[in-house]
Amino acid sequence: MPLDTLSDSPQSDVTSAMTFKDTELTLGIPGEPTRSPAGKFCTKRGFIETVDLNLRTSTSKPRGKTHADEVDDKSDDVVSGACKTPASKTQVVGWPPVRSYRKKALKSCKYVKVAVDGAPYLRKVDLETYNSYQELLMALEKMFTCFKIRGNYLGESKVIDPMKEMEYVPTYEDKDGDWMLVGDVPWKMFIESCKRIRLMKSSEAVGLAPRTPPRCKTTT
Amino acid sequence: MMNYFPDEVLEHVFDFVTSHRDRNAVSLVCKLWYRVERFSRQRVFIGNCYAISPERLIDRFPGVKALTLKGKPHFADFNLVPQDWGGYVQPWIEALARSRIGLEELRLKRMVVSDESLDVLSRSFTNFKSLVLVSCEGFTTDGLEAIAANCRFLRELDLQENEIEEKKNLWLGCFPDSCTSLVSLNFACLKEINLVALERLVARNPNLKSLKLNRAVPLEALQRILMRAPQLVDLGTGSFVLDRDSDDSETYRKLRGTILKCRSIRNLSGFLEVAPRCLPAIYPICLNLTYLNLSYAAGIHGSELIKLIRLCGKLQRLWILDYIGDKGLEIVASTCKDLQELRVFPSDPFGAGHAAVTETGLVAISSGCPKLNSLLYFCQQMTNAALIAVAKNCPNFIRFRLCILDPTKPDPVTMQPLDEGFGAIVQSSKRLRRLSLSGLLTDRVFLYIGMYAEQLEMLSIAFAGESDKGMLYVLNGCKKLRKLEIRDSPFGDMALLRDVGKYETMRSLWMSSCDVTLGGCKTLAKQMPRLNVEIINENDQMEFAHEDSQKVEKMYLYRTLVGPRKDAPEFVWTLV
Numbered sequence: 001m002p003l004d005t006l007s008d009s010p011q012s013d014v015t016s017a018m019t020f021k022d023t024e025l026t027l028g029i030p031g032e033p034t035r036s037p038a039g040k041f042c043t044k045r046g047f048i049e050t051v052d053l054n055l056r057t058s059t060s061k062p063r064g065k066t067h068a069d070e071v072d073d074k075s076d077d078v079v080s081g082a083c084k085t086p087a088s089k090t091q092v093v094g095w096p097p098v099r100s101y102r103k104k105a106l107k108s109c110k111y112v113k114v115a116v117d118g119a120p121y122l123r124k125v126d127l128e129t130y131n132s133y134q135e136l137l138m139a140l141e142k143m144f145t146c147f148k149i150r151g152n153y154l155g156e157s158k159v160i161d162p163m164k165e166m167e168y169v170p171t172y173e174d175k176d177g178d179w180m181l182v183g184d185v186p187w188k189m190f191i192e193s194c195k196r197i198r199l200m201k202s203s204e205a206v207g208l209a210p211r212t213p214p215r216c217k218t219t220t
Numbered sequence: 221m222m223n224y225f226p227d228e229v230l231e232h233v234f235d236f237v238t239s240h241r242d243r244n245a246v247s248l249v250c251k252l253w254y255r256v257e258r259f260s261r262q263r264v265f266i267g268n269c270y271a272i273s274p275e276r277l278i279d280r281f282p283g284v285k286a287l288t289l290k291g292k293p294h295f296a297d298f299n300l301v302p303q304d305w306g307g308y309v310q311p312w313i314e315a316l317a318r319s320r321i322g323l324e325e326l327r328l329k330r331m332v333v334s335d336e337s338l339d340v341l342s343r344s345f346t347n348f349k350s351l352v353l354v355s356c357e358g359f360t361t362d363g364l365e366a367i368a369a370n371c372r373f374l375r376e377l378d379l380q381e382n383e384i385e386e387k388k389n390l391w392l393g394c395f396p397d398s399c400t401s402l403v404s405l406n407f408a409c410l411k412e413i414n415l416v417a418l419e420r421l422v423a424r425n426p427n428l429k430s431l432k433l434n435r436a437v438p439l440e441a442l443q444r445i446l447m448r449a450p451q452l453v454d455l456g457t458g459s460f461v462l463d464r465d466s467d468d469s470e471t472y473r474k475l476r477g478t479i480l481k482c483r484s485i486r487n488l489s490g491f492l493e494v495a496p497r498c499l500p501a502i503y504p505i506c507l508n509l510t511y512l513n514l515s516y517a518a519g520i521h522g523s524e525l526i527k528l529i530r531l532c533g534k535l536q537r538l539w540i541l542d543y544i545g546d547k548g549l550e551i552v553a554s555t556c557k558d559l560q561e562l563r564v565f566p567s568d569p570f571g572a573g574h575a576a577v578t579e580t581g582l583v584a585i586s587s588g589c590p591k592l593n594s595l596l597y598f599c600q601q602m603t604n605a606a607l608i609a610v611a612k613n614c615p616n617f618i619r620f621r622l623c624i625l626d627p628t629k630p631d632p633v634t635m636q637p638l639d640e641g642f643g644a645i646v647q648s649s650k651r652l653r654r655l656s657l658s659g660l661l662t663d664r665v666f667l668y669i670g671m672y673a674e675q676l677e678m679l680s681i682a683f684a685g686e687s688d689k690g691m692l693y694v695l696n697g698c699k700k701l702r703k704l705e706i707r708d709s710p711f712g713d714m715a716l717l718r719d720v721g722k723y724e725t726m727r728s729l730w731m732s733s734c735d736v737t738l739g740g741c742k743t744l745a746k747q748m749p750r751l752n753v754e755i756i757n758e759n760d761q762m763e764f765a766h767e768d769s770q771k772v773e774k775m776y777l778y779r780t781l782v783g784p785r786k787d788a789p790e791f792v793w794t795l796v
Contacts, residue, residue, distance in 0.1 A: 094298035094707070095682070096598060096623055097656075098569040099355065101381040101409070105492070105516055106569055175461065175495045175519065188567075192519055 110191055116144050116168065116199040127191045133183055137170065144199070168199040230256045240265045259283055266290070267702075267727050269307060269331065270752065273782045274315035285324045286350075287316075291331035293730050293776055294680075295705055297355065300732055300774070302758040304789045307331045310340075311787075317344035325350040325376075332356070338363030342370035350376035350404075360385040361410075368394035376404040378430075386412055393417035400424050406432035408456050408490065415441050423448045432456030435492045443475040450481045456513075457490035460498055476501045489513035489539075496524040506531035510558075513539040515565045530555055537561040542576040542598060549581030553588025561594035566625065575599050575625050579606030586613035594619040602659055603631045607641025617649035621656035627683045630660035637661050643668035646676075656680040666690035670697025678703040691715035695722050705730040713740030720747050728778035739768030741775055745795035752784055753777045753795040 110127040123143055130136045170182035174193040182190070182197070234257055237243055247257040263286040266272060277284065291307025309331045316323050323345040333356045341348065348371045361384065367377065368391050389412045395402075402425040407413060413436045422428060422445050429452060433442065437458030446452070462472055475498075485505045494517055506512075509532050514520055520528065521543035529548065532538075535556040542564050544552070552559070562585060566575050579602045586592060586609065593616045602624055622642075630637055638659040646652060646669050653675055657665065661684035669676065670693035677700055685691070691711040694704065695718065704726065712735030723729060723744075738755070745753040756774035784794040 094295065094300045095627060096566060096569065096625055097298045097680075097682075098566065098598075099297045099381065100299060101355065101383065102516075102565065103569045106518055106567070176497050189521075 112194055112196050114197045117201045132187055167202040169202055171200050172197045227256050231260045234260055268778050270785050271780045274312045278319045285322055288327040290329045295730055296330055306787055309333050310337045313337050313341050324348055327352040328356055329354040332358040335359050335363035339366040342366040349373055352378040353382050354380040357383040361387050361391045364391040365394045373401055375401050378404055378406040379409050382409050389414050395421055403427050404430035408432045408434050410434050412436050419444055430454035433458035435459050440471050443478050446478045446482055451484055453484050454487040455485050460491050460494040462498055480504050487511040491517035494519035499524055503531055510534055511537040515539040515541055526551055535559055539563040541565050541567040543567050545576045546578055546581035550584040553584045559589040560591050563596040564598055566598040579603045583609050586610040593617055596621045598623045601629055601632050603633050604638055604641035608644040611644035611648040615648045617652050619654040620645055622658055624658045627658045628660050639664040646672040651675050654678040657684055662686050663690040666693040670694050673698055675700055681706040681709055683708045685709045688712055688715035692718055695719055702727045706734055708733040710735055712736055716740050717743055720744055723751055724779050730776050732774040736772050738770050738772055741772055742795050750779055751777050752780050755793045758791045
């Protein structure tokens, strides 16, 4: 099916991904006058725009061109990438169409106990609130501020002097009951299988090959 | 000739006519048949509880024993319908109770059920046997106590995906010792349960065929329960985890032994919590399974999932999470040759991430499983070529529901809309009854649907189409259309008003975030007094200008014989 190209549209030079503009859908009852300062012809409010609209306003938002234009002007790059998922995708009400019961069931509130060798009491964290190992470890560091947690495998090189400060290795107990080093499996898999976390003193973590750059191996 | 038969003979003949539609057709033949049919009808299906009143139901079918009622529109499942919209079962139960109807079975979907309703239900119908609640809300475990305590001949209590407030954990203990008639019990949607009461209940109900447990039932208890109920056909496990404690190997060994005795299990679900290393215990029953539902088993993925699938050669229905991946679907395709229904749910239902399956997995399934007739597939992307291949391999679709996580995504290879792909599906599956679309779609897909989808009864549209023409193609072409639900698509008054009579041939129409205006809806309501045209305005109460040119955020219209409903909340405005 031949698609009209809006080659004269001012936005067509914005994107290198030609395709979205080329496949741009237009709506409008035949005979309706075009009115669009941005030069677009009664553009169908796309999914991305809906995301933005839903975030910003209640359903009483003024519908139609002006609002869409505001969104369009700044979301061109996003709009042009309709074929690829925007990096930080926010949610549209009711999409994807999954029953809330199912959403709740799969969204397990994943609270796990965190024990630190030497600390008088344990803490609990909800793993679901973090998106990566980095975030989790940063949060743990905040929780147990007197300890420094070794996290070099995330690409940060923390040079830690084992003589001066206590160094801890984050480990966790998985569903099978085994104690594992935090960081080996993908984050999502980790959340699913982690039952509790223990920050183990480095001196005890003998035998666990740390996932650190080679020069740090000398510290174990 | 039939007119000379006494009524009893006609009635006897009608006994063999069981489907609702056939019985409806029978009742239209002549007045005599209408009369005989209505007095002998025992099973009544009401797809929209606001289309008719309980009084009229009772008046026409005084012998009704089994009633199915549906309340909220389908999009309520996805939070598009505000709380307190309606769908209350109370008036129905009260009316049936008052009229001394001999109700035995009640099946409710998307309705609001109160503890009081359950209490009245439990006390009013001495032969009450079966209660099935699907996606309902509004009740607590107190209501379940009433059912358990008072329904002396209860055979079935099936709670599917309901929102139930859990108070005291006593309801299961309210089944009297004399309750030995249970055939089906499903409480998977609850968080707690009284284990002791459960085990006792199972022990004294030897006819139990279907049992679906919840998370609170640990593996040890499952083993004991299965010991008592080796006759189960349908099992939903609860927690399938063993800790590394001292006697777990003993428990595991016992479990394996017990499961070996459960030769009748054909349907397996649950695994709400699971330790993969315990899975081998169920391997022996996999080869007999015809239905496997792992769609809540977030703990089973990777090689464990594959190992399990490989053993299930007789599967006809499979519900899984997209952890299975395209590769896993290839294995399904080579293992499950009898597969008829496949549902692949997103493991990340908030849609922020990636689905792990693409068009590749679907094509593999279609080539390995030609009997496939029902599909629900949440995926990352889809291509026209894949859909065309699927259409060719599987011409028997009755249900085809595709959900691409990014709903306006084109074919990533050609960057084209998916019109041709869906067109191929509707053209090849001549018996298609239900269709859900997604991806980048123009008016053309609707042209195809109108042309080819002759048996289509339900169509779900989101972020699709370009103009009113799209909607018109569907309304004109799909003669059997019953339910149409549309969101975020550019269809407006012109399409809405072109053929107003069409809506009386349908159960309902939902349109949200489209281009229909208040004026258009008013016009429709005026012309069609036997439609309820509801405007839902939760946020707009202050600002809704009541201007005819203003676009309507949510409109739900449905045919009805009883006029505007009296229980509509403030934010629902029924146009007249």
